[in-house]
Amino acid sequence: MKTITLAHGNGGQENNELISKVFYKAFKNDILEKSEDAAVIHNGELAFSTDSFTVSPLFFAGADIGKLAVCGTCNDLAMMGAQPKYLTCSVIIEEGFDTKSLEKIVRSMKKELEVNGAIVVSGDTKVVPKGSVDKIFINTTGVGEIQKKGISSNSITSEDMILVSRDIGAHGATIFAAREGIDMNTSLQSDCASLYPQVKALIDADIKITALRDATRGGVSAVLNEWAKQSDICVEVDEDKIPVSDEVNGICELLGFEAMALANEGTFVLAIAKEDAQKALDILKQTNETASIIGSVTDQYVGRVVLNSAWGTKRFLELPTGELLPRIC
């Protein structure tokens, strides 16, 4: 790793390597090492998280960078069973950026804050010369009140089932379809959404939640691989139970991607105690009918994720590597 390449930001293997070899090495502490979606602080009462947002195009079907910037951090808090409360908002803007677009982005942030019941309490603005950033970068940092303690990616066992909250890959596929170069008419929309309402519904129903994680960069594939390693388990998923929309499947076919590795911005993976899995599924289905129980936890290949096909074959589902690039032919 002599220089940083785009692959180091892929949410997969190279990204993990960068984080562990540079940042974890320097910042080493017990909280950070738990490697959860948000840090649990203040005697387990608060969750604390930060995220920066860069996306091209800034406005896309289903959302924009503003909505994304609020959902992203709030969802990280929600994944620790916390209600998002206070956010900071820091923006880096390229000179020449259109004020109307900025206002649109901020309106979008305001709307999404309301969904979460959170407020922005501090912020920062920087304007940099043209070419220094790609239009606008947004950082949000958030604090949330933990409503249910003990949710952790480190404590999944064979007593859990694995679920996803809806069909996967919609955000990643939407962004690819929207980028210049692919003139594609699709009704695809990013899944970008705040997840706290669904998490609250699960908590209110007293569901035994072991772990939650929103499947952002690196997709469901990265979440399952991280869980398998963090909890020393084998996750086995059934390919035909994984919900993927026809359009996402089609784009994957055209460009040679796997839906499991595509980014999501409003889809989460759940490890739920077996006895509550069906009940949790029923609750998730109230928001999205495509929610599904996709797999179980075994000790067959500890630290790995196994994908079972509908015709009896199996393979490992690996952590995504490299920059997502379309295949050649």
Place this chain on the structure above:
Amino acid sequence: MSDLQLKDLYDGFRDPDTIKAFKKIIDEDAKKLEHPINIMEVCGGHTHTIMKYGIPQLLPDNINFVHGPGCPVCIMPKERIDHAYVLSMQEDVILVTLGDMIKVPGSNGSLQDARSKGADVRFVYSPLDCLKIANENKDKKIVFFAIGFETTTPMTAALMDTVIKQDIKNIYFHINHVTVPEVMRELIDSRDEHVDSYNHQIDAFLGPSHVSVISGSKIYEEFPRDYKKPVVVAGFEPVDVMQSISMIVKQFIENRCELEIEYKRLVSYDGNKKAQDLINIYFEKISLFKWRGLGNIKDSGLKLRDEYAKYDAEVIYKDILPIAQIEDHKLCICGDILRGMASPPECTIFGTACKPSTPIGSCMVSSEGACAAYYKYGNLL
């Protein structure tokens, strides 16, 4: 895209019952085989399908796959990547290529590395996207680093055609297009200099179908006729591959040796004549093209015809393009893998020094390479 439902691209061709039914037929037929058969899938797309869908797990012990040289990224020699690297580092150049190519390491690094050093390297979904880049960057020279087999050549020819017809002044071409029949012939004919008796282990071929959409199935005629190797032109879905294997097995038990098309929904005997004509207008064969791991293969590459030299980056940048020959890494056995003589796990650096994130050999670079497919999918069973 509006008339084509994306679902149509895969629906039905992954049907579990159909796949299981083919498994049953193949199991029964394979009992009648007189000897085990090794089927080479020439195309990297097939390798990927075979590994991703676990096809070997469905086949009896006497049917094996050997992986072929049909991945445009895998076969690109370092010398050519060094050309792309040098061109990309020119201040007034935007180097444009297709997908995976930017990850392949040359002797100075990959195009991805060049980009991280400030080079303007872009990947496109279609060569025609160069037109937009050229229009938006009139003060720059757009060099299209063209790669791929018969499948992608017509698109480069279409770009060339537009550049000439619209008199676009700032698009240039670095051509690395190669052709399939020549390398298939090489695999059967050649002898390995490192071993006494070269044994290519190929009994039959799964024919690359995207290539055949353009060139027609006719380009494989010589293999059953002259070399006694059956060829079935196969699609890329698991049902396609299972059906094609069944067709090959039936040829053996019925003592036939023919060229057949499984992928009839897109492939014809003659192929796409319009695309072939366009290729012939702008390209001609070059006498030798070096393939990574395989060496020089006669008549296996294309170049722009001399009358289009003013568009040819190899002519224009002749003075700065490196000419030194580069040896492949000593421990890497990509050459043997591409020849069908070895499988990826037989390589001593497979999965250790050589991984998709730090590829040493070209077969580990591309998502369609045999080593990458084994690394990603194949180490379970």
